[in-house]
């Protein structure tokens with residue numbers, strides 16, 4: 001009987017035992033030297049993970065949506081216009097957040113399964129002035145990965161602040177803040193960092209910090225980066241009580257990332273994504289996301305004939321693997337499988353074996369072992 005399940009939804013991702021153990025460390029004082037040291041180390045590691053030397057890192061209690069809100073409120077003033085490059089659900093959310101604070105926003109929307117092309121951004125910038133451009137690196141609903149480096153190239157000589165939502169990418173897919181000229185990378189703990197949900201995380205360039213300083217009061221207090229900056233510089237100071245144990249867990253996660261090596265971590269994500277996709281294709285599944293936009297952190301998978309969404313996901317879960325259903329227009333037609341964070345190769349094999357067992361019990365015809373073999377070929381290369 002299967003009791004423990006492997007969480008392969010597109011976040012939260014599986015939590016490594018070292019991170020789980022660090023959650024059970026004592027709840028020390030939030031201004032103690034222990035926590036102060038760990039937060040400082042985590043902040044320094046965060047900058048390394050996004051290749052940033054000059055910007056300011058922030059880690060506060062919250063979630064990805066809070067980080068989205070913080071990014072917008074600290075860089076865009078009322079009366080200024082920003083542009084969202086949206087390839088799905090979370091680009092639309094950026095627009096909603098902006099609207100709820102009365103900010104003016106235009107949207108370029110790609111079809112679901114694709115991303116906005118750099119040429120479309122270039123054209124839009126020639127038509128209007130934008131104070132910020134916002135892009136979702138990987139949209140978790142569609143599995144599409146946006147060409148952030150190419151967008152950054154288009155934005156090179158533009159004054160707009162360039163904000164990237166890296167909730168489903170940062171720490172798993174390359175984001176080179178200084179070299180590419182990114183101004184805000186926002187993310188959360190529960191995806192490529194492999195930490196339980198509970199943190200809003202940002203790295204903010206000097207240009208974006210300048211923008212915040214040039215603004216007067218902003219419609220935020222907890223979300224005001226200027227209230228957090230002194231704490232990030234010296235975590236023994238108080239602004240609002242941080243989530244001590246979650247920070248200890250995040251600190252452990254950054255240690256794991258640096259031990260693995262950031263570049264090697266990106267390669268592992270790419271290799272595991274390819275292995276899983278080869279296995280799924282071998283078994284007759286196809287992909288919702290178009291080929292050039294496939295993300296290394298999750299797959300959005302269409303069912304072959306004869307496989308229905310609900311029985312598939314419930315049998316897969318009984319066999320130990322939890323995947324998510326489709327969102328919006330894809331509901332019932334696809335499943336979404338996360339492959340990010342600290343997912344190991346042996347966990348991938350366990351998942352693919354469970355997938356084959358699931359297909360067998362649903363009386364689907366396929367060559368037994370062929371999915372696992374297809375993945376093995378990639379992982380043993």
Ligand SMILES: Cc1ncc(COP(=O)(O)O)c(C=O)c1O
Nearest residue numbers: 063064065090138140167168188
């Ligand atoms: C790309 C992206 N942005 C933002 C969010 C929102 O993050 P949270 O659910 O932590 O608020 C998510 C959540 O899945 C996401 O995938």
